[in-house]
Amino acid sequence: MELKNLKSFQVAADYMNLTKAAEHLGYTQPTITLQIQLLEKEIGHKLFHRIGKQTFLTPAGNLLKQYTDKLMLVVQEMEEGLKQLDLPHGSLVIAAPEFYCSHYLSFIISDFLKAYPQINLRLVSCNSHDTIKMISSRTADIGIIAGACDSKEIEAILLKKEDLLLTAASNLTPENDLSFIFKNFPFISYQHSCNFTELVNSCLSNMTYSPSSIIELGSEETIKQAVINKMGIALVSEDLMKSEINTGAVTVLERFPNQVETSVIYLKSRAHEPAIKSFSDLLQGVWDIQS
Numbered sequence: 001m002e003l004k005n006l007k008s009f010q011v012a013a014d015y016m017n018l019t020k021a022a023e024h025l026g027y028t029q030p031t032i033t034l035q036i037q038l039l040e041k042e043i044g045h046k047l048f049h050r051i052g053k054q055t056f057l058t059p060a061g062n063l064l065k066q067y068t069d070k071l072m073l074v075v076q077e078m079e080e081g082l083k084q085l086d087l088p089h090g091s092l093v094i095a096a097p098e099f100y101c102s103h104y105l106s107f108i109i110s111d112f113l114k115a116y117p118q119i120n121l122r123l124v125s126c127n128s129h130d131t132i133k134m135i136s137s138r139t140a141d142i143g144i145i146a147g148a149c150d151s152k153e154i155e156a157i158l159l160k161k162e163d164l165l166l167t168a169a170s171n172l173t174p175e176n177d178l179s180f181i182f183k184n185f186p187f188i189s190y191q192h193s194c195n196f197t198e199l200v201n202s203c204l205s206n207m208t209y210s211p212s213s214i215i216e217l218g219s220e221e222t223i224k225q226a227v228i229n230k231m232g233i234a235l236v237s238e239d240l241m242k243s244e245i246n247t248g249a250v251t252v253l254e255r256f257p258n259q260v261e262t263s264v265i266y267l268k269s270r271a272h273e274p275a276i277k278s279f280s281d282l283l284q285g286v287w288d289i290q291s
Contacts, residue, residue: 001042003075008035009047016055039064051142065083088116088275095124095131099240100262104287105144112282119275127191127219133290135265142266142276144283146200146220146237149265156263157280161289162237164203166254167245169230178253181233184225187211188226188234191218203256237262262287 012021012032022029039045045060057065064146096105109121124140128147133156134140149156168181187204189211190197204210215232217220217223220240227234227241237260244250264283265275 001039005035005039005211006068008032009039009073010065010072012036012059013057013065013068023156049139051143052128075187088278089118090275091120091122091138092142092275092279093122093124093134094142094279095134096144097127097131097146097220098125098222099224100144101125102221103239108282111286112279115163116275116278125219132265133169135267138267141270141273142264142279144262144264146262147261149263153267153269154265155268155271156265157284158261158263159283160239160262161259162239162262164199164235164256164258164260165241165245165252166203166207166233166235167235167237167241167250167257169228170248170251171232172230172251181253182209183212185230186215186232187219188215188223188232189224190220191216199258199260203235203254203258206256224275 006019008025008027008031011024012018015021018032018036019027021027022032025032036047043060043064044057047064048063049056049058052160090263094105094109105123109123113119113121124134126134126287128145131140131143131145132149132154135143136151144159145156168185172181182283189200189235217224217226220236223234224237224240224244226232227236228244233253235256241250241252245252264280
């Protein structure tokens with residue numbers, strides 16, 4: 001039995017009027033009549049009696065109506081379930097460095113969950129190198145990184161490019177004499193697992209500056225606070241220090257043409273997943289607005 005014939009029978013039985021059934025379904029009346037005739041031929045029983053101007057279901061019609069109602073409820077549930085597969089749902093684990101978590105994602109996630117409240121979301125703060133590892137191992141679904149990602153399995157979509165700045169606390173020395181600063185203050189660096197170590201080293205090489213001492217720290221936010229507290233100087237992305245530069249708390253000692261990229265990443269094989277796609281689309285749409 002074809003579902004479309006059963007559906008036409010169900011609606012005709014509800015209305016007890018072929019003309020109204022045809023209008024409801026968007027068919028012509030001859031089409032409804034033909035579909036019911038096909039059903040009657042298939043089951044070997046008449047489905048409707050017509051006495052005068054009144055139409056009634058036959059015993060076979062009553063029985064078929066009961067089962068058709070149950071069947072159409074199951075079909076409706078199935079269709080609704082299939083539609084849910086196209087909507088973001090389930091869990092979503094986002095990995096990103098601490099600076100992105102606190103200055104970007106806290107606001108973006110709020111809007112995302114308002115649109116998709118059926119998603120259970122977890123935010124993991126880690127450096128860019130570990131974010132890539134979490135995406136590769138599927139312990140995170142989507143991530144934000146600073147710097148390049150060389151994995152062929154990972155899709156990296158550019159969100160923003162920023163200048164790299166050599167920065168120091170504004171009152172580190174009265175004249176901010178570079179030679180004095182380089183000689184007397186350590187260089188605050190990312191750990192070796194930093195995702196753009198080569199870019200930092202290239203900038204230092206262009207300055208012919210070889211730090212006499214180095215302090216390695218694990219996150220952008222920690223490096224930022226170390227510069228503000230006069231622990232030393234650091235190469236950072238422009239956004240990281242934007243507020244402190246604007247207020248005069250931090251001085252830009254050197255600006256480099258080398259730019260650091262911020263990207264959203266996820267496994268290419270998972271690009272079709274609704275939650276990942278929806279969050280990635282949102283990031284691309286609002287990232288610059290949040291900066």
